[in-house]
Amino acid sequence: MNQTVPPTRRFSPLLFAVIMIALLVALVCIYLGLNEYLLGDSSTASLYMSTGIVTLAVSTYMMYQTRKRMIRLIGMEMQPLSSTVQCMKCGFKNIREFKRGDFVFKETEEMCPKDNLKMTISAIYREVKDKEKAKENAY
Ligand SMILES: [Zn+2]
Numbered sequence: 283m284n285q286t287v288p289p290t291r292r293f294s295p296l297l298f299a300v301i302m303i304a305l306l307v308a309l310v311c312i313y314l315g316l317n318e319y320l321l322g323d324s325s326t327a328s329l330y331m332s333t334g335i336v337t338l339a340v341s342t343y344m345m346y347q348t349r350k351r352m353i354r355l356i357g358m359e360m361q362p363l364s365s366t367v368q369c370m371k372c373g374f375k376n377i378r379e380f381k382r383g384d385f386v387f388k389e390t391e392e393m394c395p396k397d398n399l400k401m402t403i404s405a406i407y408r409e410v411k412d413k414e415k416a417k418e419n420a421y
Contacts, residue, residue, distance in 0.1 A: 297348060304341035308334045361408050368404040369394035380406060 311334030318327035363380030367390055374394050384390075388403045 297344070301341050301345050301348065304337055304344070308338035308341060310334075311337060364407055364409045365403050366405040366407075367392050367401045369396070369399060369401045371399055372396050374401070375404070376401065 311330045313334075315327045315330030315334055318324075318330060364377055365380045365384045367376045367378060368374065372394065374396055376392065378392075384403055384406060386403055386406055389400050390403060392401045393399065394401050
């Protein structure tokens with residue numbers, strides 16, 4: 283009777299599946315309840331309806347809890363990445379959102395507007411939306 287399973291604090295796809303199934307069951311119950319109600323069987327209807335509403339409430343609550351946890355995780359790890367795309371000939375730079383498969387020195391499909399050459403990724407960085415750097419007075 284001694285369990286040594288560590289508490290899992292991560293978002294699990296299994297939990298997500300359970301919530302989705304519960305939501306589906308809730309919707310089906312409510313639908314069946316409405317159906318029974320229309321057919322005139324109000325006792326079966328209220329049974330279906332109450333089951334549906336309770337299931338809906340529980341799954342919504344679980345989803346809300348999971349969502350809060352996910353937002354916390356995403357907030358820490360998912361700051362947007364940016365890629366600097368540069369023309370190797372004239373040095374024209376364009377900063378855009380990171381795309382899957384981007385890497386430094388990769389030739390992109392983007393063309394330099396000045397001399398119609400394919401541009402190359404010169405930098406990838408995580409955008410930190412903090413305060414701007416104070417202006418440096420060079421002279
Ligand atoms: Zn160019």
